[in-house]
Amino acid sequence: MKLRYYALLTALLFGLSSAPLSYAKVASDHPLTISDSQHNFKQDAQLIKAKYEAALFTLAPYTFAHFGLRMHRQTQDPKYALSLWVDAARIANNLNKFAHEIQTPEQVQQYSLQKLNKLKGKSDERSKRRYQATLAYPEYLFLGIDLLSNMARANEFGLKHEQDAKLRKVLKRYDFAAYVSDPAMIKAWAAQLANQVYWLRQLGEQDVVAEFTKAFRQVYPDSQDHRLSEQQFNNKIYGLSHIIFADSQYYLQPVKESDHQWIFDYYRNNIDEILKRCKEDVIAEVGINFLLAQLDDDPVVLKTRTTISKAINRQHNMVPSVTGDVNLARGEHRNVLAIMLLDWQGFLTEKSLQASPDMVVNPPYGLVHK
Numbered sequence: 001m002k003l004r005y006y007a008l009l010t011a012l013l014f015g016l017s018s019a020p021l022s023y024a025k026v027a028s029d030h031p032l033t034i035s036d037s038q039h040n041f042k043q044d045a046q047l048i049k050a051k052y053e054a055a056l057f058t059l060a061p062y063t064f065a066h067f068g069l070r071m072h073r074q075t076q077d078p079k080y081a082l083s084l085w086v087d088a089a090r091i092a093n094n095l096n097k098f099a100h101e102i103q104t105p106e107q108v109q110q111y112s113l114q115k116l117n118k119l120k121g122k123s124d125e126r127s128k129r130r131y132q133a134t135l136a137y138p139e140y141l142f143l144g145i146d147l148l149s150n151m152a153r154a155n156e157f158g159l160k161h162e163q164d165a166k167l168r169k170v171l172k173r174y175d176f177a178a179y180v181s182d183p184a185m186i187k188a189w190a191a192q193l194a195n196q197v198y199w200l201r202q203l204g205e206q207d208v209v210a211e212f213t214k215a216f217r218q219v220y221p222d223s224q225d226h227r228l229s230e231q232q233f234n235n236k237i238y239g240l241s242h243i244i245f246a247d248s249q250y251y252l253q254p255v256k257e258s259d260h261q262w263i264f265d266y267y268r269n270n271i272d273e274i275l276k277r278c279k280e281d282v283i284a285e286v287g288i289n290f291l292l293a294q295l296d297d298d299p300v301v302l303k304t305r306t307t308i309s310k311a312i313n314r315q316h317n318m319v320p321s322v323t324g325d326v327n328l329a330r331g332e333h334r335n336v337l338a339i340m341l342l343d344w345q346g347f348l349t350e351k352s353l354q355a356s357p358d359m360v361v362n363p364p365y366g367l368v369h370k
Helices: 005-016 023-029 042-055 061-073 079-099 105-119 123-135 140-156 166-172 176-180 183-203 209-219 222-227 230-247 257-277 282-293 297-311 330-342 357-361
Strands: 158-162 367-369
Touching: 042 297, 042 330, 061 330, 079 140, 079 158, 079 166, 079 367, 105 123, 105 140, 123 183, 123 230, 123 297, 140 158, 140 166, 140 176, 140 183, 176 183, 176 209, 183 209, 183 230, 209 282, 222 257, 230 257, 230 282, 257 282, 257 297, 282 297, 282 330, 297 330
Parallel strands: none
Antiparallel strands: 158 367
């Protein structure tokens, strides 16, 4: 259910008009540098950004917060504080539920089977793979997708749940090595598993990064790319990009190219194939990976920026889906990535929580400072 209470607050915070921003207005407010004037990358980013900021208050809380969190980590603009608080409230609500209602193995199993049942009967390749793979590990849907992801986001905010020890006890009961080394699970959940192995490490829990990396490379050898379906090729690249994202703690700190040399080498050797076969959000993630490694001048960055710029629907000022869909909510993930790629702001001088001071001082009920 959508939260409506923040609609007016959002409009006031952002000071935005419902009228679309003209291309000329963006150009005058954000002059281009010589290096990117040929493709107007910064201009394109501002057009998409204006489109979304004019309608943010109409989006569901998760989507609203997803956009605002990424914009705040790039700009540290206080106008995104509400987005951060909404995300923190979502996290608190989820962890409160988990701490009070889902503790025993039986409760974990019951919760997970309900989620698994929602995948049953879907006909697309991704859903079928996820259903079949997770039949062997239904608890993963609670542990990895829900519990761990919320704990990790709280950790990025410098917070933890007041019953953190209780939640960690549930995590410790299960061995993530089984999930991250299973070929079927990797083919179904590559990006999610990439996130989770780094989250576990960042939380000081089980370290299975090496096991996942080894298994991933065995499941997706580069020499076999031509045998992969379009869905599986996208799953592979999506998984690679999230290894870099997760290692950066989602844009909080740069990564070292040398720590992931095999990924960057693969990107450089296969970028034309990636541009040809991948969806725009995956292409944008590849470009951002290079920016996270402070490789702004790498040719891959220019290629991905050019591709995303050309993909923008100039009538709607956004990157549509591969089917041409221009729904704002469904396209938010794709378009916030496009904004970040086209107008990368670099890293902040302080490695901080990127949350508003007021939100940190007064976290939502259930969350406390680490």
